[in-house]
Amino acid sequence: MKIAICVKYVPVDSKVQVDPAIHALLRGSGAGEINPSDRYAVEMARRLKKDGDTLDVFTMGPADAVRALKVVLALGADHAYLLNDKAFAGSDTLGTAKVLAAALTQYGPYDVVLMGSASNDGATGQVGPMLAQMLGVPDVTNAVEAETDGKTVVLKKKDGNTLYTLKTALPALASVPFGANTPELPTLRHQVAANQREFDTVSAADLGLDPDTLGQAGAKSIVTDTVNVTAQKQGLEFIGSVDEKARDFADTVDEIQQAIGGGKHA
Template sequence: MTMKTPSRRYIVCLKPVPDPSRFDKLRLDPETMLLRRGDVPQVVNPGDRHAIEAAVDLKKRFGGTIACLTMAPPDAREQLEEALAMGCDRACLLTDRAFAGADTLATARALAAAVRKLGRFDLILCGCYSADGSTGQVGPQLAELLGIPDLTHALSLRLQGRRLQARCGLQDGTAALEAGLPALVSLDPRANVPPLPPMRGISGALAKKIPAWSAADLGLAPAEVGLAGSPTRMLNVFTPAAGRKGEILQGSANEVAAQLLEKLRGEKILPARGGKGSS
């Protein structure tokens, strides 16, 4: 008699972000200093598409099911529908006014509660960072809250039994990492080319129900979520003033070269005339 391996369960976390191709139309609300998201249509965070594609690829190779999660306002159903069109099997929307103003930790806390509510899982897949906030913190924080290993910037994935092997990008190269399941992995944008959602996937997604879970549904107290549950406070948002001073030298080429030399010596960027090392 052989033991039947339970089917693998993948979870993809995604974030709706303002369409990056229209970032030029984005404005900050002068009072709240938050992005006025209504000005630009929301799309699935481009980095998260790589996570969806990685999950779809693992499902093709090893079987299993994919659930996708997002914590966002009710409109985010649209991005979940797109994830379903791309090959996810089910989607859950974490939505509650109490979630508003969440920093990365409060977001990870809500996602962790949703992951626990979904039950057994093998692998959580995320993008590396969002196109709007770009902190890259939610994935690792989620892994920490769940007490599972996390592998960031994965360029390729291999599943062997209960072991996940990943080649992960570093600043100056790559590292071969291995972790036991369950684990969390964030996908480097170079890992794959997310396919376009096929038309049959789009119409297939229409038939699927997307449940909405509130903080209470997740068993979270108001103090644990949203602004109340966020240790981070944004004090100000500003564009740093460019501090460069331009100066145009006048004269012939030789004169300009001489003036430049003098200025560089004056600023002590070059050693003074006759000093050590000068010619």
């Protein structure tokens, strides 16, 4: 069985810059790490992998995104592919799915494709379902458990407080939410070894993709503006007897609810 995991290298500090012309993140301008929910997808892939199976990892991003690949290599991936091309810059979710679909088709076919439910920079949750549609495979979102016999996969999907059990034929794609399991961390020895491993850098030409249909040029959704938001915290102090403080607190809650369009508390 062949398993693929798609991960994203995301910024983790406030120093990341934004292109003033296209309002896209300049992904090489700040420190980054593997997307948090992708770690849970990697752990699910590791648990699915049996003797004789192969696990390949893909990421689309700048040269620094290879750091995300190295982490997954240290956790047991067999092959790593960095999808890196200037033509990919500024891609929207549809463009990202298009590139990933081309890569998975070229280096596959894969029986199971896994990825995080959403990235912590965009948080749209769109790439997984789009990718499944392009690959023509079933898609299960918010999958927290998976078992396969090599022909079918049984997935447990979480929706609020409800857990559904779904079974589908392979191939299939599943997206995994934050907190789905307990991810293993690579040992120092494995990480040092993975840092020396080879990986493939894949361009638009390698995938047979037209650059004019990718990146900013091919984007169907456009960011028209970005603003810096500074979080402000404000504390309130209620003084008086317990009854007086409770009454003042209730009045404050009512004011806030009315300000945002809600009714009074019960």
